[in-house]
Amino acid sequence: MDRIFKVGLIDYEVSALINLGEIIDMIPEFEVGFKTTDPNEGLSKILSGEAEILITDVVIPNLGGLSISEKLEGTGIPIIFCSAHDRFAVSGYQLNAAYFILKPAFFTEVSKALHTARMKLESSNEKALMGRENVRLINGSGGITGETIDVSEIVYLEQSANVTTLHFINDKKFVVSSLTNFLKGLKYSNLVRVHKSFAVNILLIKKINFTQITLKNDQKIPLGRGYREGLNDYFSDKIL
Template sequence: MTIVLIDDDISDIEYCKELLSKNFDGFDTLEYFTDPLKGLEYLNEHKPDLLIVDVEMPNLSGLNLLKDLKSPNTEVVFCTSHDKFAIDAYRHFALGFLLKPYNETEFIAIITKALHRLGSSKKEPVNNKLLLDTLALENKKIAIPTLGCTYFSKIMDIVRLESVDSYAKIHLTDGNIHISSYGIKFFENSLTPPLFFRVHKSHLVNVKKITKFFPDGTLVLDTGERIPVARRRRAGLLELFNGQSTSVLN
């Protein structure tokens, strides 16, 4: 088994090597790079089993490195000192995520999970493009035109949109509500699956805010709000969770 570490901080690489040597065995090669461009070159040539890569690096970020990775069977574990990154997105795509400074117990758990996936005959390939599109959407802001002014909100701060006549009522995580003269259709072009889903002609919801789904077609959000799901849209909503973390619907 070949493991590759890519991180611009050599002290993090050394600690990662120490944790691997202390808690795991059975790997033949352990390569490391502080230059992500050289690391990517090695990855595409040798196609290692496991990659542990920092998210934020000069010249080439971990996310862009994943985009250029030509080794579909390599198991990827991301690490970063900034928890602002989309932890849920990584987990939904069955990728590991480590927060710096490393906690040894969490490190063992994430690496063990990655190694189990490597040995699984049922391992499903990760859709890298979908992952990158999801992460890009999560860190993006959206303009909300209203009669008084235009607000700018982070997309992931939107809980749901509700159609009221020809207007759109935008509900935010902080409890604020903006009423836009533009309808839901206008926002639907930017708020797309897999993060947002049009569950009803009058409702567009942030999928990550869903906590329950009842057989009668009622969604419950983490705000406690209950949203109807049109019968013809229920199958599509459930399909959205296939291959992701379906625990949100339990």
């Protein structure tokens, strides 16, 4: 079953809430999580997770939609403004609104708005996932040490026996693992194997020649023959 996204509705006009609710009921993948004429109640509900996307009017007594948007800044919750006053559209987009619907709301515009908000939400979730996937606990010689590292900050990896050294800009860590096992399962990593004993952060490559890679910190890393073709493939569509 496809995921259903819950939508919160805030508008001081009951008729507008009814209209939006009826339209959302006709759009697959979305359902009304809550609807209210009280902006403070709506703000509380969206912050408590009763909906993932918010549609709000701009002009509301006591707490307007623009103020609601400011209070939700940094939460990753996509906001759609629905107003009879198109002069607020610019202000909405300046606050990074996902969409602006001009009242009265019609099916086509609400559908476009919700699908735009969904893409924005999924992009935000993916970025958050990337951050979580990059964080790893160190498994040092004494077992799990409790220390965490961000894989994206690694400059290069170097394997010796069953220990892999993680080289950072100003530090290095030692992990009890083969290079193969360390790289296995990293979903959002810029680390690319370039030698049986080395992997490098591909974003930090300064120069590539036939047998050697120079990183931006001028560290020289050997380039194995069997890994050269894969590296060339990566850069094949990035040649100026």
